[in-house]
């Protein structure tokens with residue numbers, strides 16, 4: 001079964017509209033590959049039937065969960081792009097405390113995959129003793145329900161810890177049967193888990209409201225410019241002044257002319273709302 005030109009265009013646009021992920025024409029085979037088994041599982045003879053299911057069927061929500069898991073790129077690991085997290089702990093939280101004292105703060109990891117990113121942040125803040133000094137809420141969300149379920153369990157393969165210092169692994173993880181590692185309960189309990197679609201304004205406003213810090217790293221690379229612009233606007237709307245948006249090292253918002261101002265802190269680039 002082949003994905004025709006016309007089917008590619010309508011499926012690509014539907015996927016971009018609903019979940020943000022954008023497939024350039026040169027990624028057409030990839031999209032075909034990733035969706036083929038879902039189309040066959042449904043007993044369909046064409047991608048067009050599958051398109052109608054996703055767009056109009058009353059059971060579409062359940063099918064979208066499968067599409068999300070088939071299409072999303074789950075890659076993440078502990079200690080990824082650590083310089084930004086160090087700036088959070090060593091520069092931005094001290095500034096917050098200097099200005100507002102022990103006023104509570106909220107950190108939102110908006111596309112956290114299976115949780116390595118928010119847990120790395122919690123470990124960094126724990127090491128610095130911040131949890132004893134002010135109320136800190138860390139909210140971790142992802143589009144994928146199954147990724148969030150995995151994050152809630154807090155059990156990881158050694159591969160997820162490949163970039164994480166061994167002494168920290170031994171301090172913050174407990175060995176788990178099967179050669180796995182389970183994150184310490186006092187770190188896991190710091191995270192509030194939920195699902196959210198960052199391309200939807202209502203999701204951002206309900207999950208991200210009043211976040212002084214939003215981490216949305218390594219997901220914009222899969223979005224079109226128009227979707228990035230829309231998503232960044234949602235973030236801007238739910239953030240107080242001042243607040244800080246962290247995107248991945250290979251992602252730049254500069255050519256999108258957003259309301260954020262790019263600033264460098266100790267060599268790390270962060271977008272600031274002031």
Ligand SMILES: C[S@@+](CC[C@H](N)C(=O)[O-])C[C@H]1O[C@@H](n2cnc3c(N)ncnc32)[C@H](O)[C@@H]1O
Nearest residue numbers: 019020072073076111113143197198217218219
């Ligand atoms: C490559 S992972 C990045 C994980 C983590 N932020 C990091 O930098 O290690 C990208 C994640 O973005 C999520 N994602 C994709 N589209 C999304 C959307 N519209 N809303 C929320 N999350 C989304 C995917 O499910 C995936 O878990």
